[in-house]
Amino acid sequence: MIAYNKSWLNNLRVLALFKAHLEQQRITDEEFKAITNAYRVGFYTTGFFARVGLAILTFVIVLFGDGLLSLMFWASGVVSAGGWLIFLGLLSYGALELMIHTKHHFRSGVDDALSFLSAAQVIAGFAILLYAGNENYLALSAIICLTTLFLTIRFLDTLTAAICVFSFFSVVFFGVEKIGSAGLAVIPFVMIIASALVYLAVMRIKNDIRLINYQHCLAATVVVCQLTFYAAGNYYIVQTLSDEINGVAKPIALAPFFWMWTFLIPLAYLGFGTKRKDILLIRISLLLIAAAALTFRTYYHILPVDLMLTLSGAIVLGLVYAITKYLKHPKHGFTLEEANEANLMDNLKIESLVVTQTFGHTQTPQNDGAKFGGGEFGGGGASDGF
């Protein structure tokens, strides 16, 4: 099922484990070298910048190659059909399989770009076919979900995994919406329950040894579930969606519940994240606290902007001061020391760039992606994956 060489994937994990042991000086350099020799990895993998460069060039090749093909077949009239894009997507997919099997590319930028392009082409092709008559978000979401599900299973990519779960939730959303007014009233709760169910399912299977290659994908799935779980009950989102669907702005039912949800869930996340030492959940909770504050600000202007900014700045700085005082010596498993991980940015001094750009620093998208697979998983929808 997995396109990459499985024993190499296993060796990668072994090396990562012993790299950590090496950093904590449980083994010596020579031993690490011996282990590296014993557990050979034949993948062609590059550093971050090489990956970006190769991805850009792969995009150039595929786009111009497709352009050339389209130019040659222009006269025949096949180019204008939606199926043509699907055909091009399948070509990209073929190239992807070829690169993985003959050149052993693994996260090199080439495979990332090819899988992204093939997914985009196939999905766009289907969208053109579908949208010939009328808009159908349900079908489109289902196609995205199936396409990314196939790619996740075959190429173990975290981004496709995240998109897959997200599109699964949109399938649920548009499905419930179709039911009519009864469906509309319960959408937030259905989405909350759906997120919770997927989350619980993933947590159940997360440590299954048979899924060891999917650890990163499952972790990404968990993050998406945590985000949708919150978003489904956030007051702003519920109110906006309700206005949109009803066509008029009117107060929503159960407003106190959604307000509680807006504020309590981020705090609960922060609590759980701290308790479980889950740095990802802590980061999510910090983001969601900001989202909750913004939500409140959208509906209640109790403070002028300048005062609010100054106050929140003072509160944040006060909190930071308190935390640094408290953690002067590591406590309860938390430390202020920088983690002993290799600087993955090629010594790029990110922070200095951020200071001049003030949030303008764009992250390079990880072009990971997707390709479609024919009806292999046609029956069960995304739930197959969990």
Next chain:
Amino acid sequence: MGAEFYNDLHEKGLISDGSFARLNEPQMRPNLSVHWEIRTLLYIGVVLLTGGLGLAVYENIDTIGHTAVLTLIGLIAGGSFIYCFKTTKPFSWNKVSAPNAYFDYILLLGCISLVSFIGYWQYQYHIFGTDYGLATLIPMVALFFIAYYFDHLGILSMAIANLAVWMGLSVTPKALLLQNDFDKAILTNTYIVLATILLLAAFLTDRYRFKRHFKFSYQHYGVHTGYIALLAGYFHYYDEYIAAVYMLTLFLLSALLYTDAMKNKSFYFLLLLTLYTYFALSCLAMRALFRVGDEGALYLAFFYFIGSALGLIFLLIHFNKKLKTA
């Protein structure tokens, strides 16, 4: 991968007895680092606070009065700098780490206040008259001094941006692409001078070991400014012979950068020079093909991009290998 696995490796002789014992010790879960989370929060806090105060001043300028505002900003700047001078570690031409977690941000607060202080003063009271050169020169010199004295990369970036302002430009990459009018040849050439200064600074920083870790910032801004300005110059003089000078200078820059990147094993700069040079070469190739201008040329253009991009992929893979083994 538990005890059995380590056992197996031990039997194979891959790990020694001592290491084997260490691996089997109950392993303490390492402390979870919240270093970057705290730093991010500090940064957000400083931005919110200065933004809020700035807005408050802006909205209440009629009631507060300019003198009071100036005094307040001056006090913040002065206070920050007094704190920094008191707590900083002794100066050295090598890297000096910050004495505590707040230091960098207090210094940043001080610098932002200093720049606003001078700007405000000039705007309201015209202390430098109409000599805008002097009005931007003074904060620039101050920022460079602070960046070197306290060893702060963020302030160095601010100082470089101020250098560009002083030269009548704005250097943050976004602004470079979005705001500036590249049709003015004089601006383009000023950019080229700026890039030369920055690249020279990068070279000298490395050569004479004055704060060697500052090299990246100089080179980063120098490379982007240089390439974009040279390409802009080329397009400005597109139909004149002097365009060739810009192109040739660009290739010279690439050659110099290539030796430097190989020496320092920096794939980042290798990638930048490859892509910028590729863009320049493609401009030349397209120019030649459009001269021909029939349908065949269009096909050739497609083949050119497919072929050249393929070639470039092999080149990057080759560079990558070379950097790893060198």
